[in-house]
Amino acid sequence: MHCAPPGWRASRVRIGLDLAASGHAALDGCALDRRRFALLDAGAARSWPGLSTLGGSHRQEVDGGASAKNFATLERVLRGLVQAGVARDAVLVGIGGGAVCDLAGLAAALCLRGIELVLVPTTLLAMVDASVGGKAAIDLPEGKNLVGAFWPASDVLIDPSFATTLPDAEYRSGMAEVLKVAIGLDAALFEFCEHDAEALLARDEAALCRAIELAVAAKIRVVERDPQERGERRLLNLGHTLGHALEARSGFTQPHGLAVAQGLHHTLGLAESLGAISARDAARCRALLIRHRLPPEPLPPAALLLEFVERDKKLLEGRLRAILPTGIGASRPAVMGAREFLGLA
Amino acid sequence: MHCAPPGWRASRVRIGLDLAASGHAALDGCALDRRRFALLDAGAARSWPGLSTLGGSHRQEVDGGASAKNFATLERVLRGLVQAGVARDAVLVGIGGGAVCDLAGLAAALCLRGIELVLVPTTLLAMVDASVGGKAAIDLPEGKNLVGAFWPASDVLIDPSFATTLPDAEYRSGMAEVLKVAIGLDAALFEFCEHDAEALLARDEAALCRAIELAVAAKIRVVERDPQERGERRLLNLGHTLGHALEARSGFTQPHGLAVAQGLHHTLGLAESLGAISARDAARCRALLIRHRLPPEPLPPAALLLEFVERDKKLLEGRLRAILPTGIGASRPAVMGAREFLGLA
Numbered sequence: 232m233h234c235a236p237p238g239w240r241a242s243r244v245r246i247g248l249d250l251a252a253s254g255h256a257a258l259d260g261c262a263l264d265r266r267r268f269a270l271l272d273a274g275a276a277r278s279w280p281g282l283s284t285l286g287g288s289h290r291q292e293v294d295g296g297a298s299a300k301n302f303a304t305l306e307r308v309l310r311g312l313v314q315a316g317v318a319r320d321a322v323l324v325g326i327g328g329g330a331v332c333d334l335a336g337l338a339a340a341l342c343l344r345g346i347e348l349v350l351v352p353t354t355l356l357a358m359v360d361a362s363v364g365g366k367a368a369i370d371l372p373e374g375k376n377l378v379g380a381f382w383p384a385s386d387v388l389i390d391p392s393f394a395t396t397l398p399d400a401e402y403r404s405g406m407a408e409v410l411k412v413a414i415g416l417d418a419a420l421f422e423f424c425e426h427d428a429e430a431l432l433a434r435d436e437a438a439l440c441r442a443i444e445l446a447v448a449a450k451i452r453v454v455e456r457d458p459q460e461r462g463e464r465r466l467l468n469l470g471h472t473l474g475h476a477l478e479a480r481s482g483f484t485q486p487h488g489l490a491v492a493q494g495l496h497h498t499l500g501l502a503e504s505l506g507a508i509s510a511r512d513a514a515r516c517r518a519l520l521i522r523h524r525l526p527p528e529p530l531p532p533a534a535l536l537l538e539f540v541e542r543d544k545k546l547l548e549g550r551l552r553a554i555l556p557t558g559i560g561a562s563r564p565a566v567m568g569a570r571e572f573l574g575l576a
Numbered sequence: 577m578h579c580a581p582p583g584w585r586a587s588r589v590r591i592g593l594d595l596a597a598s599g600h601a602a603l604d605g606c607a608l609d610r611r612r613f614a615l616l617d618a619g620a621a622r623s624w625p626g627l628s629t630l631g632g633s634h635r636q637e638v639d640g641g642a643s644a645k646n647f648a649t650l651e652r653v654l655r656g657l658v659q660a661g662v663a664r665d666a667v668l669v670g671i672g673g674g675a676v677c678d679l680a681g682l683a684a685a686l687c688l689r690g691i692e693l694v695l696v697p698t699t700l701l702a703m704v705d706a707s708v709g710g711k712a713a714i715d716l717p718e719g720k721n722l723v724g725a726f727w728p729a730s731d732v733l734i735d736p737s738f739a740t741t742l743p744d745a746e747y748r749s750g751m752a753e754v755l756k757v758a759i760g761l762d763a764a765l766f767e768f769c770e771h772d773a774e775a776l777l778a779r780d781e782a783a784l785c786r787a788i789e790l791a792v793a794a795k796i797r798v799v800e801r802d803p804q805e806r807g808e809r810r811l812l813n814l815g816h817t818l819g820h821a822l823e824a825r826s827g828f829t830q831p832h833g834l835a836v837a838q839g840l841h842h843t844l845g846l847a848e849s850l851g852a853i854s855a856r857d858a859a860r861c862r863a864l865l866i867r868h869r870l871p872p873e874p875l876p877p878a879a880l881l882l883e884f885v886e887r888d889k890k891l892l893e894g895r896l897r898a899i900l901p902t903g904i905g906a907s908r909p910a911v912m913g914a915r916e917f918l919g920l921a
Contacts, residue, residue, distance in 0.1 A: 340725065366689065371655055373658045379689040
């Protein structure tokens with residue numbers, strides 16, 4: 232059978248909405264004609280009570296954080312949708328951080344074999360990462376994001392003001408993903424993050440809006456050309472091979488972006504030692520990370536990280552695809568052994 | 577984002593393979609170059625020991641039957657795949673009846689966001705229904721097939737000889753799905769089932785092969801034109817609205833096809849009363865069902881079926897899309913209330 236695509240659609244991303252204040256009025260014109268169900272981050276619901284009106288009459292709350300991304304919670308959410316009378320023309324509105332966006336995405340993909348999804352990310356990390364690109368997944372005890380689907384949101388609604396009240400570690404975690412895009416894909420974003428570092432550190436809303444806009448646009452450009460990660464999309468994994476290993480090694484207590492920041496430092500060193508990036512560009516990348524309060528930290532011994540790196544789901548015949556930064560806003564994949572990647576070979 | 581389809585591919589269906597006897601030799605040229613993992617129906621594995629060689633070195637067994645289609649089993653299968661070292665280039669080979677084909681399909685769709693799927697159906701029902709068309713799902717306590725995906729197998733390998741040793745009720749259950757296609761979609765199949773009824777009742781392999789071939793070809797024609805059931809594919813639900821309600825009402829102890837056969841009798845009566853089908857064609861359809869030992873049986877009171885019909889996931893704004901037979905090998909959808917459908921209005 233050669234058939235039409237089963238669900239790949241355009242994501243309409245709108246940035247700068249005043250959701251925290253105006254709540255569901257911002258949803259005007261966005262699937263308001265369809266029956267809406269909300270999956271809401273309990274913490275976000277407490278912080279911004281207006282948010283709960285976004286989801287229409289039916290809503291379920293889950294505790295955010297990676298612990299929500301498991302089979303038991305997914306089953307509970309899906310049963311809740313069915314009990315509330317979900318039908319194929321329903322819209323699931325996921326409101327929260329990356330974990331809730333991921334969970335909502337997978338629930339929408341699976342509910343009655345797929346219903347429409349709208350995402351309202353409330354963390355900087357989710358705004359630039361989980362809400363855009365169509366990847367949704369839950370974790371297994373064996374590793375992160377091992378069970379999932381490609382199921383893009385029809386609409387992504389981004390209010391940068393949510394990011395202004397995040398705890399410090401969460402804000403830096405989100406900024407790490409912005410800088411990953413800057414270093415690996417987008418020289419204009421890189422220069423903006425250099426030039427407007429002070430405003431971004433002060434969480435100036437206009438500066439945040441611009442940084443999110445550039446980061447999301449860069450990600451969308453890549454995802455449009457390679458939605459299923461068969462080639463170019465792999466560049467988005469810059470810093471993630473080591474980042475995922477660090478997260479796993481920490482028992483997933485380390486925030487994702489902070490682990491990715493360490494992964495960025497590691498691959499900058501690796502790329503430099505392989506001659507893939509000039510010493511000058513590598514230094515400039517490091518300086519940008521440090522400027523945004525993401526300095527290198529001592530890593531666990533490489534031998535202890537090996538088993539976690541080898542568990543990477545992108546492993547192919549025992550070799551991994553590391554993404555190496557090659558300049559300002561540039562990167563390329565390089566296939567190598569896990570030991571070589573960790574400097575053990 | 578306007579992107580390429582995330583997983584819709586051609587299913588290569590091969591009918592008449594000698595799998596029961598020759599086992600994995602029949603898989604030559606079919607994904608043998610990729611690492612294979614098997615999900616095997618425990619009953620089928622006992623009946624045909626050669627089957628277990630189809631799945632390569634790693635295999636998991638599940639008890640067939642609808643009880644396998646739940647979250648706990650899905651999670652166990654996915655964890656088993658990960659523990660066995662599954663990677664994105666792996667192939668999952670699902671071997672068994674409809675429940676195992678469905679479970680394998682959903683596991684393949686979700687494992688690492690999608691790996692290749694090969695299906696080897698071992699019941700007549702799975703050969704003509706679950707293995708072809710890309711629908712995969714598990715059940716919730718609230719209803720059947722409420723959690724799922726569209727994930728077609730790359731290869732479907734059909735050995736009709738498996739059907740010759742099925743228990744009587746399972747054989748008739750599979751034949752009901754063949755006759756559903758004959759009545760609703762394919763006059764040639766209808767005539768074949770009339771003319772060669774004796775051979776089919778005797779489970780003659782050549783006759784079975786022909787009936788499966790026609791039924792699968794008709795289903796593929798429809799699915800190719802409407803993979804996601806937005807229009808024409810709904811015709812495949814002929815007999816299923818009442819069928820699903822009967823299954824649910826029985827606590828899912830009634831075999832699927834036998835419930836569908838009662839659904840066919842019911843919609844024939846409904847279509848006749850609405851003037852959608854001639855009395856003569858309706859009588860010919862009924863005679864064919866009876867000839868294949870699928871006579872009408874007394875139904876539970878309509879009032880007791882109402883809640884189950886109203887739970888149908890194809891319900892749209894409280895109304896259901898019944899499929900009405902309109903002649904020999906012909907049918908059309910008709911939107912009506914659940915009460916009207918049951919003759920309560």
